[in-house]
Amino acid sequence: MALALITGANRGLGLEFTRQYLHGGWRVIGCCRDPGAAHELASAGAEVMKLDVTQAADVSAASKRLAGTSIDLLVCNAGVSGARGPALSPVTQADFDQVMHTNVLGPMWISAALADHVRPGGKIAYLSSRMGSIGAMNNAGSTLYRASKAALNAVVKAISLELASRGVTAIALHPGWVKTDMGGAGADIDAATSVAGMRAVIEGAESRVSGHFFDYTGKEIPW
Numbered sequence: 001m002a003l004a005l006i007t008g009a010n011r012g013l014g015l016e017f018t019r020q021y022l023h024g025g026w027r028v029i030g031c032c033r034d035p036g037a038a039h040e041l042a043s044a045g046a047e048v049m050k051l052d053v054t055q056a057a058d059v060s061a062a063s064k065r066l067a068g069t070s071i072d073l074l075v076c077n078a079g080v081s082g083a084r085g086p087a088l089s090p091v092t093q094a095d096f097d098q099v100m101h102t103n104v105l106g107p108m109w110i111s112a113a114l115a116d117h118v119r120p121g122g123k124i125a126y127l128s129s130r131m132g133s134i135g136a137m138n139n140a141g142s143t144l145y146r147a148s149k150a151a152l153n154a155v156v157k158a159i160s161l162e163l164a165s166r167g168v169t170a171i172a173l174h175p176g177w178v179k180t181d182m183g184g185a186g187a188d189i190d191a192a193t194s195v196a197g198m199r200a201v202i203e204g205a206e207s208r209v210s211g212h213f214f215d216y217t218g219k220e221i222p223w
C-alpha cells in the first residue's frame, strides 16, 4: 500500500489531500499541530502525527518515528498567509518570522529530515503559490507571502537538483485560488477540484519535470 505523509493535514487542502489519497487506497500519515483537536483528520482514517513544522523537536521526533518507513509521497502543504496589505506596508518582525518560518524554514527542515525516507521513484510536492512567481507577477500586495513562496520555490529547485541522483522527484504546485480558510469563500474553486487536479499533476510528474512549478491543471508557471 502506497504511503503519503502530508503536513497541515487537519483542515483545508491538507485534509482534502488526505481524504482523496485514503479514498484511493493509500495509507496516509496526516500531520498537524494539535492531534487532540484533529477530529476530522482522525475520522477520515489517517494516522495522525503531531508535527508543527516550525518546531525542531517535532521535526526530529517525526524523523525518528518514521525510521525504517518508506514514503511514496511527501506533501509539504502547511502554510500561512500572514498579514495582507499594500506592497509598502510595514511588516512586523513577528509576522515576518511566522510566515518565513512556516512557509520556508518548515519545508526546508521537513525535507532535510524526511527526504531519506522517500523511496527512489518517490515524490515530494511543495504547496507554493502563483503569488510567489516573479515572472507571473502583475499586481502588488501580500509582499511577505509572495517573498516566502518565492523563497520556497528556490528551495524546491535546489532540493530537486540534489535529489535527482536518488530518483526522487520534487515539484512546486500552485493549487489555484481555493475556498479554504486561507483562500476565503469568494475563491475560484473548491478544495476537491484543486486537490484532484494536483493529484493528477503529481501522478504524472516524471523525473524530467523535477524542479518545475505547475498549477493544479498541469500548466507550468514561470519562476
Ligand SMILES: NC(=O)c1ccc[n+]([C@@H]2O[C@H](COP(=O)([O-])OP(=O)(O)OC[C@H]3O[C@@H](n4cnc5c(N)ncnc54)[C@H](OP(=O)(O)O)[C@@H]3O)[C@@H](O)[C@H]2O)c1
Pocket (backbone or CB within 6 Å): 007, 008, 009, 010, 011, 012, 013, 014, 032, 033, 034, 051, 052, 053, 054, 077, 078, 079, 080, 081, 102, 127, 128, 129, 130, 174, 175, 176, 177, 178, 179, 180, 181, 182, 183, 184, 187
Ligand atoms: N487556499 C488558496 O487559495 C491557496 C492558494 C495558493 C497557495 N496555497 C497554499 O496551499 C497550502 C494550504 O493552504 P490552505 O488553503 O489549505 O490553508 P488553510 O486552510 O489556512 O490551512 C493551513 C494548514 O496549515 C497548517 N499550519 C499552519 N502553520 C503550521 C505549522 N507551523 N505547522 C504545521 N501546520 C501548520 C494549519 O494548521 P492549524 O489548523 O494548526 O493552523 C492548516 O492545517 C498553503 O501552503 C498555502 O500557502 C493556498
